[in-house]
Amino acid sequence: MYAYTDENAVENYHRSVRDRANASLHELEDILQGTSPHTTLQSQAKHQLESVLHPRTLKWYEENNRPTKYKDAASQLNQILGHEPQRLPPSGSPGQRSGLPSPEELAVIVQTQTDYMYQLEAENRYCKDELFAMRARLSELIEENKRLHEELKSSVLQEIMGDEKEINKLDDLFMEETGGRIFQQRELKNIQVEMERLNSLHAAKCNRLEAQLEHSRSEIQKYEQMIEDYKSQLRVHDSIPTRDNGFLPYADGHNSFHVHTINSLTRERDELMDQVTSLKTRVHEMSHREDEAYGQMKKGIELVEQAQLEQTQALVQKEQLAEELNNMKERFDRSILDTQARLHEERESVRRENKLLVDELNAKLRETLEKNAAWSAELEKLSRDKVALIGELDETKLQLKRFDKESSIAHDTFRQESTHASIQKSHAVLELSKTKKAFEEHAIETKQEKSRMSMEIEDLRRRLKKAERDLVNSKEECIHLTSNTQALERELHLAKLARDSIERGRNEDMKAVSIRAKQREEQLGSFIEDVEEKNARTTHDMDVMLKKQNRLIGKLREECKQQAAQVEKLVKKNRSECGNLRKQNDELRHRLERAVTHMTTLEEQSEQHDRVHKKMTERLKMLDDHGQNQSQQILELIACQSRLMKDRQLLVREVEFLRKEIAKSNEEDLNKFLSSNKPLVDEIISTVNSEEKEAYFSGTCDLTHKEGKFIELRHKGNRSIETIEKEIQRAKSIVNKYSSAEIKFIDCPVLSISTWNKRKGHKHPENFFLLLTKQITTLNKNIWKLNSTLRKNSIKVSRYFFRGRKRRGRSWTRRTVNLTTNNKDGVHPGQSLSLAITKHILQDTYRECYQEVNEKDILVIDIEIEETNSLL
Known part of the structure; x- marks a missing residue:
């Protein structure tokens, strides 16, 4: 590299930049660590003492040349971070902790934070790529600068060692070099535009411009020295003694040659004067360009400082986001645990309630089944009693018919006998008339009793039909109930089998009753035959027969009275039983209605419970999915944070290494600084002592x-x-x-x-x-x-x-x-x-x-x- 005349100023400027970067880093570390005001005051006093004792600090730039908008950057960050903890709820207050945001708000916050983290990562990658590209371009520029410097050295040596005959060639070469420099300046302008667009590493470009300026200055000095030499030669030439008209005392034959040389020298002098004027204009232009390059360098340094401040702001925001993510993770964990506990408790409570409801429903179903079984048994019993009553009524009807036939036959026989015996026994006539009257009265009574019994039987039939209709309705309702449960169907099937067995028993009873009636008819037929034989056999047995008949009539009366009393008892019993059956049917109907309404309400409640259970299961699935998504997002955020922390540690190490290596201004360290490769990173990692x-x-x-x-x-x-x-x-x-x-x-x-x-x-x-x-x-x-x-x-x-x-x-x-x-x-x-x-x-x-x-x-x-x- 080149030795600069203002090397001390550049070193002082680098030191000032380094000290300001260290001060801003210390301020940001204090802000990030969240120290108390007492500790911040102590750290500020410590930094002030270090700045007083440090001999290399340059306060002139801090006080005069540094822009005010960059001085206030650290204070703005401090204010931002000072307002930040006020937004965070204190960890010790359980009242504030209960006011956690809803899961939807947390999801929105997490989404925004993830987007912001992805944006930071993209910016970080973009900065890294641009740094690598700028380093490569700077290395190319340095190599090109070295090559040009070597060419210039060789050209200068050729100019020093060359003869006067090569002045024209040097002029041509100078013009070519100036054209090359103009081309290089155009390239530099293009590079400057690109580097302004990229906003990175303007210091290297400024160094290159300064080197070119120094080189141009050295060339200008050389050309000025050459001009002075030519002027001195001209002065020496003018100081040589001459004859008239200023010519040397040579022979006349050489006059034309001297005139030609003088003319050539005057032309060369004029050309040199023109070149001097052009060089002066170029020097003025180069100085103007130097001022512009210096201004651009200052702008580049300000942009670098602004980029550093933005980087520190991004780091601060990253730390804040990391803290917020940790807090959000803790809140998520607590909320997930609370929701899981609440869901578990609600599941247990719902399960217990459903279990109790199911037990109640099962108990009620058992009660209804038992009641239905009892009602079916009672119905079967009533049907059997009804069949028995119908059989007894038929038997009584048959007996009454027989008694009528017997009485009519006996009346005819008695009338014939009485007509035959009226002559002999008048008193028998009287007795017969009395008996006839009594028998007529008895017949009238029997007729009345028959009509009354027929009316009662019809009433019983209507009631039985009504009871049968009620029974049919109750059976239909029972069948409707049994259709809802399989257990009732089985019991009804068993009841049907029992009914068939009862009908078979009833048929057997009917057969036995018919056999007994036939036997009774045979006995009565034999008895009538015996009586006819006795009446035909003798007439003198008439009195005995009358006595026997009277006895039979008395017995018949007694039997009729007994049967009438039995019939009245049966009728009363049937009436009371029918009343009880009506009451029982009414009670059973009311119970069935209540049971049906209760069953409908229970079914509605069970449907509601099913819907609530389905909603709860869907809600649980949604919460599980949401928890898994949140946990996955938190894991991704933690991974991103870990990657960013690793990048931050690597950047901190690079900053420390650069802060140590900037003070060294030799060529090898600068090449290492400008080359980004694996050996340099290894060297940085090896130099870290922590x-x-x-x-x-x-x-x-x-x-x-x-x-x-x-x-x-x-x-x-x-x-x-x-x-x-x-x-x-x-x-x-x-x-x-x-x-x-x-x-x-x-x-x-x-x-x-x-x-x-x-x-x-x-x-x-x-x-x-x-x-x-x-x-x-x-x-x-x-x-x-x-x-x-x-x-x-x-x-x-x-x-x-x-x-x-x-x-x-x-x-x-x-x-x-x-x-x-x-x-x-x-x-x-x-x-x-x-x-x-x-x-x-x-x-x-x-x-x-x-x-x-x-x-x-x-x-x-x-x-x-x-x-x-x-x-x-």
């Missing part, structure tokens, strides 16, 4: 597993602990491969699966008491031993769960396990406990990374005194 530390947190899922809604131990022995120790040893072996990496293992917090199982409705949750706690304590002891072998202090998270109490008069301390710091489910840690563990881990990480603890540099996590007292 050690990477990672902390692995062993999870309780390695010790337990979930069966349904309950949590049980994976293994009752130490098998789970052995598997965790194998994984820890594997992580240790992986870390040991890298000399600059270190690892520390954090112990596991104490949990209670008995509380979880008790909340989930386990029958015997006491069986799980302190089982997981014992395995966690043994695992933590092994982790502490492993950290001691690694020469690391253990982060004892489990100390927040143990409570010590020392009684008076005793030297030992009683220790108990306190699981109230967790949530109500006993598995997830509470908010205060999470804050305390985070503070502990951050303090330990700071100690391990910087080997000292300063109160102003530690990230302070405010925890209230009551919460800390409740924890410890």
Whole structure:
């Protein structure tokens, strides 16, 4: 490269740019870390002291030349970040936490955040591509500049070592070079337009322009020196003594030659004067171009600073987005857990209600089936009674007909006998007349009784028909009910079989009654034949026969009275039974109506419950899908954030490396700075002295597993602990491969699966008491031993769960396990406990990374005194 005359000014300018970038980075780090006003004041005092003690800081640019719009960039960012925490709800207020946004709003927020992250990634990739392209172009320009410089050197040497005869050739070469420079200037203008459009690395272009200006200045000085030499030669030539007319005293033959040389010299002098004037105009143009290049360089530097500020603003916004994403992730997790718990409770309540409704419906169905069976049995019984009554009525009718026939036959015979015996026995006539009158009265009574019985029988028939219609209606209703249930159909089938058996029994009874009636008729026929034989045989047995007849009439009267009384009893019994049947039918009808209405209401309720259940299942599916989409979006956002954090770390390392390498202005470092390749990145990574530390947190899922809604131990022995120790040893072996990496293992917090199982409705949750706690304590002891072998202090998270109490008069301390710091489910840690563990881990990480603890540099996590007292 070329040695510049204003090298100190350029170095001072680079130092000022570096110091301003460092100051803005420190301010942004303080803003991102969220330090208190006291710590920010201390950090500002520290930076002021460093700026006073640092000999290379140039405040003239900060105070005079730096634009005010870029001075206020850090203050604007500070104001933005100062307003940002006010929008975030405090983590300690449960009242504000309950006002979470709806899932639709959260989805919109997540979508906007993802779009913004994708935009940031696209801009970052675009900046990287443009940086690589500009570096390649700058390397090409530097190589071209070197080549031109070598050509110029060779041309200058040829000019110095050349003869006077080659002046015309030099003029031609000079014209070619000026034409080449004009072409190069056009190319530079095009490159400047492209670089203004890309807004990156204008300093290299300015260096090239300055180098060309220096080269042109050196050329101008050389040409001026040549002109001065020619002038001195002319003056020497003029100072030579001459004769008249200014000619040398030579022979006359040489006069023409001298005149020719003088004319050529005058022409050359005129041409040189023209060239001098043209060179002066070119020098003026080059100075004007130099001023324009300087202004463009200043504009490029301002654009670079603006790009750096925009980059820092983007980084700040990225950090804010990362914090917002973490908060949103926590809110999503809490909302998902709450919704899952509520859904589980609602499912259980709905299941219990449906189970109770189903049990009630089954009980009511059983009652209706039993009632229907009883009603069918009563109906069968009534039908049997009706058939029996009809048979008895038929028998009574037949008996009455027989009695009428017998009485008419006996009356005729008695009348004939009385006419024959009237002559002999008048008193028999009188008695016969009396008996006749009595018999007529009895016949009248029997007729009246027949008419009354026929009327009653007709009434009974109408009632029976009405009862049959009611029975048919009730049977139709029963059939309608049995069509709804298969069980009733089977019972009706059995009832039909029983009815068939009853009809078969009734037919057998009818056959037996007909046989008895035939036997009775045969007996009466034999009795009548005997009487006729006795009447035909002797007449003197008439008195005996009359006496016997009178006795028979008395017996018949008694039997008729008995039968009439029996018929009245049967009629009364049938009337009472019919009334009872009507009442029972009315009650059964009302019950059936009530049962039908209740069944319809129950069916409507069951349909409503089915619709509600379907809606709830659809809602659950939608919530599950929404939760899966949200979790996938959160995972994608976390992956994007991790990629951006890696890019940010790489950019920070490159900035640190560039800040160290800008001070070195030799050619090799500049070539390394302008070349972007893998060896340079490796060199940057190798120069970073910060050690990477990672902390692995062993999870309780390695010790337990979930069966349904309950949590049980994976293994009752130490098998789970052995598997965790194998994984820890594997992580240790992986870390040991890298000399600059270190690892520390954090112990596991104490949990209670008995509380979880008790909340989930386990029958015997006491069986799980302190089982997981014992395995966690043994695992933590092994982790502490492993950290001691690694020469690391253990982060004892489990100390927040143990409570010590020392009684008076005793030297030992009683220790108990306190699981109230967790949530109500006993598995997830509470908010205060999470804050305390985070503070502990951050303090330990700071100690391990910087080997000292300063109160102003530690990230302070405010925890209230009551919460800390409740924890410890």
